[in-house]
Amino acid sequence: MEKIERKWWKEASVYQIYPRSFMDSNGDGIGDLRGIIDKLDYLKDLGVDVVWISPFYDSPLDDNGYDISNYKAIHKDLGTMEDMEELIRGLHKRDMKLLIDLVVNHTSDEHPWFIESKKGKDNPYSDYYIWKDRKNNWESVFSGSAWEYCKERNQYYLHVFSKKQADLNWENKKVREEVYDIMNFWIGKGCDGFRMDVINLISKRFRDDNYKGEEYFFNGPRVHEYLKEMHERVLKGRNLMTVGECPGANIEDGLKFSGFNEGELNMIFTFQHMDVDSKNGKWDFKDFSLVELKKILSSWQEGLHGKAWNSLYLNNHDQPRMVSRFGNDSKYWKESAKMLAHVIHTMEGTPYIYQGEELGMTNLKMDIPGDLRDVESINAYNDLISRGVFTKDHMDEAIARKARDNARTPIQWDDSENAGFTKGSPWMKVNPNYKLINAKAEKEDGDSILNFYKKLLKARKEIPTLIYGKFKEYFKDDKNLYVFERKLADTKVISINSFSSKDLGFNIGEFLYEIGEDTSKYEILHTNMKREGFKDIYELKPYECLSLVKLNED
Numbered sequence: 001m002e003k004i005e006r007k008w009w010k011e012a013s014v015y016q017i018y019p020r021s022f023m024d025s026n027g028d029g030i031g032d033l034r035g036i037i038d039k040l041d042y043l044k045d046l047g048v049d050v051v052w053i054s055p056f057y058d059s060p061l062d063d064n065g066y067d068i069s070n071y072k073a074i075h076k077d078l079g080t081m082e083d084m085e086e087l088i089r090g091l092h093k094r095d096m097k098l099l100i101d102l103v104v105n106h107t108s109d110e111h112p113w114f115i116e117s118k119k120g121k122d123n124p125y126s127d128y129y130i131w132k133d134r135k136n137n138w139e140s141v142f143s144g145s146a147w148e149y150c151k152e153r154n155q156y157y158l159h160v161f162s163k164k165q166a167d168l169n170w171e172n173k174k175v176r177e178e179v180y181d182i183m184n185f186w187i188g189k190g191c192d193g194f195r196m197d198v199i200n201l202i203s204k205r206f207r208d209d210n211y212k213g214e215e216y217f218f219n220g221p222r223v224h225e226y227l228k229e230m231h232e233r234v235l236k237g238r239n240l241m242t243v244g245e246c247p248g249a250n251i252e253d254g255l256k257f258s259g260f261n262e263g264e265l266n267m268i269f270t271f272q273h274m275d276v277d278s279k280n281g282k283w284d285f286k287d288f289s290l291v292e293l294k295k296i297l298s299s300w301q302e303g304l305h306g307k308a309w310n311s312l313y314l315n316n317h318d319q320p321r322m323v324s325r326f327g328n329d330s331k332y333w334k335e336s337a338k339m340l341a342h343v344i345h346t347m348e349g350t351p352y353i354y355q356g357e358e359l360g361m362t363n364l365k366m367d368i369p370g371d372l373r374d375v376e377s378i379n380a381y382n383d384l385i386s387r388g389v390f391t392k393d394h395m396d397e398a399i400a401r402k403a404r405d406n407a408r409t410p411i412q413w414d415d416s417e418n419a420g421f422t423k424g425s426p427w428m429k430v431n432p433n434y435k436l437i438n439a440k441a442e443k444e445d446g447d448s449i450l451n452f453y454k455k456l457l458k459a460r461k462e463i464p465t466l467i468y469g470k471f472k473e474y475f476k477d478d479k480n481l482y483v484f485e486r487k488l489a490d491t492k493v494i495s496i497n498s499f500s501s502k503d504l505g506f507n508i509g510e511f512l513y514e515i516g517e518d519t520s521k522y523e524i525l526h527t528n529m530k531r532e533g534f535k536d537i538y539e540l541k542p543y544e545c546l547s548l549v550k551l552n553e554d
């Protein structure tokens with residue numbers, strides 16, 4: 001039997017909070033730390049073990065806080081350091097842990113290091129950033145050149161994201177020491193781990209000549225050396241949790257970053273499955289194919305098993321809402337939201353729930369460009385239309401489908417004004433569907449998406465097969481069905497998921513027989529329909545999901 005190394009972060013479920021949109025406690029229209037404190041019992045009741053909070057630090061908010069001007073201070077909109085300490089105590093008291101966002105590929109251009117660095121070539125901070133005499137044709141993820149001219153130095157600085165997010169120079173040892181110092185500061189405050197923003201971008205492959213290519217930002221030559229050093233200096237022996245955000249990482253990279261014996265990170269976020277509805281870049285959208293999505297998800301399951309650890313997600317603050325994207329947010333809203341959750345929570349890896357996902361929150365029908373708040377969408381909209389890359393009609397649809405703002409609308413707590421998020425006027429539009437989709441209504445409805453998530457999380461606590469079982473897929477080429485099993489010793493879970501809006505012929509008893517299983521040993525674990533037994537199922541309903549479990553006989 002294969003050896004299993006139990007770890008708390010493998011058995012945990014994570015909930016991501018985007019603080020400005022979570023809960024406003026003081027009526028200024030902006031979510032804050034006291035708002036999170038007020039909802040800790042909600043999170044505990046949901047059954048999550050770890051709370052990851054997106055940046056809450058001091059920031060000019062060019063990228064909603066992913067542009068940090070002081071790593072050791074709380075943004076005044078969100079509260080104070082005392083609030084943060086109370087929040088950490090509140091989590092720990094409830095046996096939950098805190099994951100903080102470590103954004104150290106870049107800082108804000110208003111960070112004191114950058115303000116000093118800008119002044120000239122001979123000051124202690126001059127090499128904290130990436131300065132060049134000539135720019136090349138690298139493009140920013142947020143449109144336009146990745147280089148910005150600075151008159152004082154007569155040089156250009158690199159910014160892979162907005163021009164207010166200057167890339168740090170990790171080749172400078174002093175920069176790395178600063179990062180370790182920030183990490184130690186927060187470990188001292190009681191934080192239990194780090195979600196590391198674009199951590200595979202910290203080492204770049206420079207060239208002076210003109211060439212395009214994100215591959216020169218990603219997975220650079222020294223990235224593993226830096227992460228091993230960070231592990232050695234800060235993480236080792238501390239039993240913290242780490243997850244690295246790694247756009248552009250494939251399975252091979254995943255094994256390097258998160259391999260059990262590599263001494264780098266516990267797990268990474270890959271983006272391969274988030275690209276299934278793009279052609280040439282995010283705004284060049286297409287409909288996704290289930291076969292392609294399955295192929296990516298399954299290959300990560302197979303490729304990492306026993307060697308590294310997966311993170312499991314279909315949503316975060318940068319992605320449109322999964323039910324609108326991969327499910328059906330009208331007629332089969334409830335069924336498809338549950339089915340997508342079921343896919344994720346019956347796989348191997350650590351599941352991440354993004355705030356509001358557990359309610360089945362949907363994309364926002366935006367007035368474009370008026371409702372846009374996000375620097376990425378605003379820049380892309382202006383840039384791509386004015387350069388004639390896409391028509392206005394195309395961009396209207398691209399934004400509606402893909403904009404990050406879709407994920408950032410305030411959480412829908414109840415059916416009162418502004419969905420109970422704020423007593424003031426919300427910083428961002430509330431999705432008008434809050435009268436139907438909200439936490440209060442779902443709490444009271446035993447059949448709600450919220451209550452389904454609770455069951456999914458609870459089962460992961462009770463059935464080790466769901467955590468450690470080996471993944472095996474069936475019907476790989478089926479365009480509508482995603483079927484897989486998880487096997488641990490002689491226990492098994494079989495997960496059956498329909499992505500179709502039509503009835504699908506599927507004889508479950510016969511399927512079990514064909515794969516050599518004794519139907520009498522199985523019972524239903526999860527269902528999003530009203531199923532009493534499974535032996536007489538010959539047809540799956542639209543977006544039906546069902547898992548069957550066989551436990552040890554004794």
Ligand code: TEU
Pocket residue numbers: 063066067103141161197198245247282317318376
């Ligand atoms: O995201 C990095 C990243 O590459 C993407 O998720 C990106 O935002 C998206 O693909 C654009 O379409 C991280 C953060 O999660 C994001 O919110 C920040 O804007 C970005 O880094 C810069 O810090």
Ligand code: CA
Pocket residue numbers: 024025026027028029030031032077
């Ligand atoms: Ca507030």
